[in-house]
Amino acid sequence: MASPEVRTPKETGEVTGKVPGISTPASASSQTWLLVLRRAYVPVLAVLLTVLVGNWLAAVTERNVEEKTEQLNEREAIASIPGLSPADVAETQAVLHPAAAPVKRTQLLYLGDSQVFSRPDAPPGALNTAQWLQVLLSRQDDQAVRVRIGASPGTDIPEMLLKTVAATEQQPRQADIIVADIALAELRDLGVRSEIASLAGAPEVNSALRSLIAANPDLADADKTLGPVVDPQEPDSGEQKTDQSSSGKTSGKVEERLADRMEDALQRKAEGWSLFAQRENLVALGLLRYAQWEHRLLHITSDTRIPTPTAPYRTNLQVLDLLIRYAQSHNIHVILFFGPVRDRQPNPDAPSDLARMHRDVTALCERHSVTCLDYSHAVPEALWADYSANQRGAFAMMAGQHDFYHYTEEAHKTLAEKIVGDAGAEILLWSGPAKSNPAGSNRARSTQAPPAQRRPPQTRSNQLPVNQAGGQQ
Amino acid sequence: MNLLSLSYLLFVPLVWVLSRIVRPGKGRQLLWLAASYFFYATWSLKFLCVLIVSSLVNYALGIYLRRNPSAGRLWVGIGFNVFLLGIFKYLPVWSAHLGPGHLPTFLENVILPVGVSFWTFEALSYLFDVYREEELDPSLTEFCLYLAFWPTVLSGPVCRLPELLPQFRNAEPVWDDIREGARRIILGLFMKTVLSQMLGAGMRPGEGVDFGFNQIARGWTGVDVWILALGFAFQMYFDFAGYSNIVIGTAQLFGIRLRENFRDPFLSTSPAEFWTRWHMSLSSWIRDYVFMPLATWRPAVWWRHASLVIAMMLFGFWHGADWTYIIWGALQGLFLVAHRQYQQLERRTNVRLPALVATYAGWAVTFCFMLLSWVVFRANDLAQARTMFGALVHFSSYKHFVLPRNFVLMTIVIAVLYFVVAGLRKLAENVKQVPFLSRLGWALSPVVYSFAMLSIVIMSIHKAVFVYLQF
Numbered sequence: 044m045a046s047p048e049v050r051t052p053k054e055t056g057e058v059t060g061k062v063p064g065i066s067t068p069a070s071a072s073s074q075t076w077l078l079v080l081r082r083a084y085v086p087v088l089a090v091l092l093t094v095l096v097g098n099w100l101a102a103v104t105e106r107n108v109e110e111k112t113e114q115l116n117e118r119e120a121i122a123s124i125p126g127l128s129p130a131d132v133a134e135t136q137a138v139l140h141p142a143a144a145p146v147k148r149t150q151l152l153y154l155g156d157s158q159v160f161s162r163p164d165a166p167p168g169a170l171n172t173a174q175w176l177q178v179l180l181s182r183q184d185d186q187a188v189r190v191r192i193g194a195s196p197g198t199d200i201p202e203m204l205l206k207t208v209a210a211t212e213q214q215p216r217q218a219d220i221i222v223a224d225i226a227l228a229e230l231r232d233l234g235v236r237s238e239i240a241s242l243a244g245a246p247e248v249n250s251a252l253r254s255l256i257a258a259n260p261d262l263a264d265a266d267k268t269l270g271p272v273v274d275p276q277e278p279d280s281g282e283q284k285t286d287q288s289s290s291g292k293t294s295g296k297v298e299e300r301l302a303d304r305m306e307d308a309l310q311r312k313a314e315g316w317s318l319f320a321q322r323e324n325l326v327a328l329g330l331l332r333y334a335q336w337e338h339r340l341l342h343i344t345s346d347t348r349i350p351t352p353t354a355p356y357r358t359n360l361q362v363l364d365l366l367i368r369y370a371q372s373h374n375i376h377v378i379l380f381f382g383p384v385r386d387r388q389p390n391p392d393a394p395s396d397l398a399r400m401h402r403d404v405t406a407l408c409e410r411h412s413v414t415c416l417d418y419s420h421a422v423p424e425a426l427w428a429d430y431s432a433n434q435r436g437a438f439a440m441m442a443g444q445h446d447f448y449h450y451t452e453e454a455h456k457t458l459a460e461k462i463v464g465d466a467g468a469e470i471l472l473w474s475g476p477a478k479s480n481p482a483g484s485n486r487a488r489s490t491q492a493p494p495a496q497r498r499p500p501q502t503r504s505n506q507l508p509v510n511q512a513g514g515q516q
Numbered sequence: 517m518n519l520l521s522l523s524y525l526l527f528v529p530l531v532w533v534l535s536r537i538v539r540p541g542k543g544r545q546l547l548w549l550a551a552s553y554f555f556y557a558t559w560s561l562k563f564l565c566v567l568i569v570s571s572l573v574n575y576a577l578g579i580y581l582r583r584n585p586s587a588g589r590l591w592v593g594i595g596f597n598v599f600l601l602g603i604f605k606y607l608p609v610w611s612a613h614l615g616p617g618h619l620p621t622f623l624e625n626v627i628l629p630v631g632v633s634f635w636t637f638e639a640l641s642y643l644f645d646v647y648r649e650e651e652l653d654p655s656l657t658e659f660c661l662y663l664a665f666w667p668t669v670l671s672g673p674v675c676r677l678p679e680l681l682p683q684f685r686n687a688e689p690v691w692d693d694i695r696e697g698a699r700r701i702i703l704g705l706f707m708k709t710v711l712s713q714m715l716g717a718g719m720r721p722g723e724g725v726d727f728g729f730n731q732i733a734r735g736w737t738g739v740d741v742w743i744l745a746l747g748f749a750f751q752m753y754f755d756f757a758g759y760s761n762i763v764i765g766t767a768q769l770f771g772i773r774l775r776e777n778f779r780d781p782f783l784s785t786s787p788a789e790f791w792t793r794w795h796m797s798l799s800s801w802i803r804d805y806v807f808m809p810l811a812t813w814r815p816a817v818w819w820r821h822a823s824l825v826i827a828m829m830l831f832g833f834w835h836g837a838d839w840t841y842i843i844w845g846a847l848q849g850l851f852l853v854a855h856r857q858y859q860q861l862e863r864r865t866n867v868r869l870p871a872l873v874a875t876y877a878g879w880a881v882t883f884c885f886m887l888l889s890w891v892v893f894r895a896n897d898l899a900q901a902r903t904m905f906g907a908l909v910h911f912s913s914y915k916h917f918v919l920p921r922n923f924v925l926m927t928i929v930i931a932v933l934y935f936v937v938a939g940l941r942k943l944a945e946n947v948k949q950v951p952f953l954s955r956l957g958w959a960l961s962p963v964v965y966s967f968a969m970l971s972i973v974i975m976s977i978h979k980a981v982f983v984y985l986q987f
Contacts, residue, residue: 082691085961086698092966097973199722232920233731234722268731302517302558309522318970322977329974330719337922352918354735355722 704761
C-alpha cells in the first residue's frame with residue numbers, strides 16, 4: 044500500500060504541518076513524533092471536542108424534553124372533576140386518543156391553535172374546550188358526535204386546510220363537521236410546518252389539493268401558497284424543474300430509491316449517537332433561546348403590539364375561502380368562530396386589525412352561508428391566565444406577564460357551553476344524515492366555488508352582522 | 517448519492533483507501549472511473565447511459581477532429597453536444613410549457629440528467645482544444661474519467677482536460693492536500709448546510725428566501741425586495757461556493773487540484789471583476805469559447821459590445837430555457853458594456869475619482885446591481901420580477917415590510933458577517949507574519965472546526981438541495 048506521504052516535505056519543498064515559531068528538534072525519532080503530534084493535534088482535538096460537546100448538548104436537550112413530556116403526561120390523566128360521570132370521562136379520553144375510538148359517529152374536527160387546549164392554571168387532567176364540547180354534546184346524544192382535536196400550537200389557515208383535507212380524504216373519513224377557532228395571531232403567518240406539510244405527501248391528499256387549486260384559479264394567492272406544499276422540490280433528484288411529480292416522468296427515482304434506502308439506513312445508524320437523535324430538539328431549543336434573547340434585547344413583552352402585514356393576512360383569508368369551498372363541496376358543515384380576545388390594553392392585537400378581521404371573515408361566511416359566531420368577548424377578564432413568575436419552558440421570557448392568548452380551565456368550559464348553546468342543535472341535526480350516510484361515502488363531485496343557492500345565513504345572538512363587526516371592538 | 521449525505525462521507529474514504537492500494541496510472545484511473553460511474557448510477561442508470569454514450573461519441577469526435585482539425589468537423593462536434601443539451605435540458609422545459617399531447621410520448625418523457633450541462637461543456641472544451649491543436653491525447657479511460665469524475669460530475673466546476681490529464685496520470689496526495697481537502701470539505705458543508713439552508717428555508721416555517729419568492733404572492737415592499745435580493749445572493753453564494761469547496765476538497769484528498777470557482781465575489785468593485793470571482797470555471801469557459809471567438813470575428817467596437825451581451829445571454833440561457841435567465845444574462849452583458857464605456861470615458865477625459873472613492877463607489881454600484889439582477893434570476897416569472905421592481909421604486913412602500921422580522925435580521929447579520937470575515941481573513945494574512953498570533957490561531961483551530969462540525973450535524977435535520985443541481 045502506498046503511503047500518502049510518498050513525497051516528503053523536503054522533496055516537495057512544502058512546509059507540511061509546520062507550526063510557525065516552533066523550532067525543529069535535533070533527533071530524527073523525536074522529529075517524527077513531533078511531526079505526528081503536530082499533524083494529529085487539530086483533527087484529533089476537533090473530533091474529540093465535537094463528540095464531547097455534542098454529547099453534552101444532547102444530554103441537556105434530552106433532560107429538557109423529558110421534563111416537558113412529564114408535564115404533558117400529567118395533563119393527560121383525567122382528574123376526577125366534579126360533575127363528570129364515568130361515561131363523560133370515557134368521552135373525554137376518546138377526544139385525546141381518537142385512534143382508539145370507533146368511527147361510528149359523525150366526526151367533528153375541532154380546528155384551532157393553542158387556545159383550544161392550553162390551560163395554564165389547570166390541575167392535571169383538566170379538560171380543554173374540545174373535551175368539554177364532547178361531554179356536553181354526548182350528554183344530549185351519546186351516539187351522535189365524535190370530537191377530534193385538529194388543533195396544534197400556532198396553527199395558521201393553510202395548516203388548517205391541510206388538516207381538513209387530510210382528515211376528509213382518509214378512509215374512514217374523519218371530518219363531517221368542522222368547528223374552527225379563528226384567531227388574528229394565526230392570520231399573520233403563512234408557514235406550513237414540515238410535519239403538517241407531510242400530510243400532502245399522501246397521494247389522495249395531494250390529488251385532492253391539486254384538484255382544489257386547479258378548480259379555484261380566482262384564489263391565486265392561496266394557490267401560490269399551497270403550491271410548494273403540493274409540489275415540494277424533490278431533494279437530490281436533479282429533476283426539480285422538469286419532473287414535478289408527474290407520474291410519467293419518474294425515471295431516476297426507481298434507481299434512486301436504492302441510494303435513498305442506503306442513506307436512510309445510515310441515518311438510522313447515526314442516530315445511535317445521541318447528538319444525531321436530538322438534532323431536532325436541539326434546533327427547537329436553540330430557537331427558544333434565541334427568542335428569549337430577542338425578547339430581552341428588544342424589550343418585547345406579552346403586550347407588545349404585533350403588526351398584521353396585509354400580504355399574509357389576505358392570503359390567509361383566501362386559504363380560508365378555499366377551506367370553506369372544499370368543505371362545502373364535500374358536504375362538510377363548517378362553523379367558524381372568533382376566538383376570545385383579552386379585553387385589556389395595551390394588547391398585542393391592534394383593535395383596527397381585529398375589526399378588519401371580523402369584517403372580512405364575516406363577509407366570507409355570509410358569502411358561503413357559513414355559521415360565524417363571535418366569542419371575542421366570551422371570556423371575562425377574571426378567567427384569563429397570566430404567566431407565572433416562575434414560568435419555564437417556551438414562555439419563560441414572559442414570566443410574570445399577562446397571557447393574551449390562553450385562559451383558565453373554567454373559560455374552556457364556558458366557551459364549550461356557548462358553542463353548544465349557539466350551534467349544538469345544528470351540530471346534532473347535521474349528525475343525523477351523516478350517521479345514515481356511511482362515513483367517507485359522501486364524496487362530492489366538484490371542488491369549485493359554490494353557487495349562491497345555499498341556505499340563508501344563520502341568525503344567532505352571537506353571530507355578528509357584517510356592519511356591526513367593527514363596532515364591537 | 518448527494519454530496520451532503522452520510523453515504524458520501526463513507527464513499528469518499530472507501531475510494532481513498534482503495535486508491536492507496538492501487539498504484540497510480542491505468543489501474544487507479546480505472547478504479548476512479550468505476551467509482552465515478554457507481555456514484556452517478558446512484559442517481560439513475562439511465563443518466564449513466566447518457567453520460568457513457570456522450571463520452572464515447574465525444575471521444576470518437578476528438579479522434580476524428582485531431583486527424584483533420586477543420587471547422588466543419590468541429591461543427592459536427594458542437595452540433596452533437598448542442599443536440600444533447602437540447603434534448604435533455606431544454607426539451608423537457610418546452611414540453612412542460614407546451615402541455616401534454618404536443619410532442620411524441622417518448623419525447624415528453626425525457627428528463628434532465630443531473631449535471632448534463634456541466635459535462636457537456638467539458639466535452640465541448642475538449643473539442644475546442646483539439647481544434648486549436650493543443651497537445652491532447654487522452655486514452656478512452658482518461659477521457660471517460662474526465663467527463664464522469666465523481667466530485668465534478670454533478671455541478672462542476674467546469675474543468676479543462678489539459679489541467680486534469682497530467683493529474684489523472686501522476687496525482688499523489690501529500691499531507692497538505694489531505695489537510696486542505698478536509699478543511700475545504702468542512703467549510704463547504706458549513707456554508708451549505710448551515711448558512712445557505714438558514715437563508716433559503718429560514719429557521720422556522722414561513723421564513724426564508726424560498727418562502728419570500730414562492731409563497732408571498734404579492735404585496736412586497738421595497739425593503740422586502742432588497743432583503744430578498746440580499747438573502748438570495750448570499751444563499752446562492754453559500755450554496756454554490758459551499759458545493760465547490762466540497763468538490764475541490766474531495767478532489768484534493770486524492771491529490772487532484774481543480775480550478776477555483778469562487779473568490780469573494782461580493783468584494784468586487786466592478787462587474788468585470790465580479791465575473792472573475794463568481795462561477796469562475798463557467799465564466800472563463802464562456803469567455804474563452806464564446807466571447808473571444810465572437811469578439812474577434814469583426815473588429816468594430818459595437819460588435820465587441822454586442823458579443824459581450826450575446827455571451828452573457830448565453831450564460832443566462834445555460835441555466836435554463838426561461839426568459840428570466842435570458843434577461844438576467846442580458847442585464848449582466850449591458851452592465852459590463854456600461855462599465856467599459858465608463859472606463860473609456862475616464863481615459864478620454866482623463867478625469868478620475870480619488871482611488872478610495874472610486875473603489876467604494878465601484879463596490880457599492882456593483883453590489884447593488886448584482887443584488888437587483890438576482891431578483892430577475894430568482895423570480896418565478898417576469899410578472900413577479902416586474903412587481904418586485906415596482907415595489908423598489910414605490911418609495912412609500914419603504915415604511916414597513918411583510919417578511920418576518922427574524923428573517924430580515926438574520927439576512928442582514930449573515931451579510932454583515934460575510935464582510936467581517938472577509939476583512940478578518942485579510943487581517944489574518946498579515947497576522948501570519950507574527951509567530952505568536954499564528955501559533956495561537958493554530959492552537960485554537962480545533963475549537964473552530966468543532967463548532968463547524970457541530971453546526972453541520974445539528975442543521976443536517978433539513979434535507980438540503982444544491983440550487984445548481986437543477987441547472
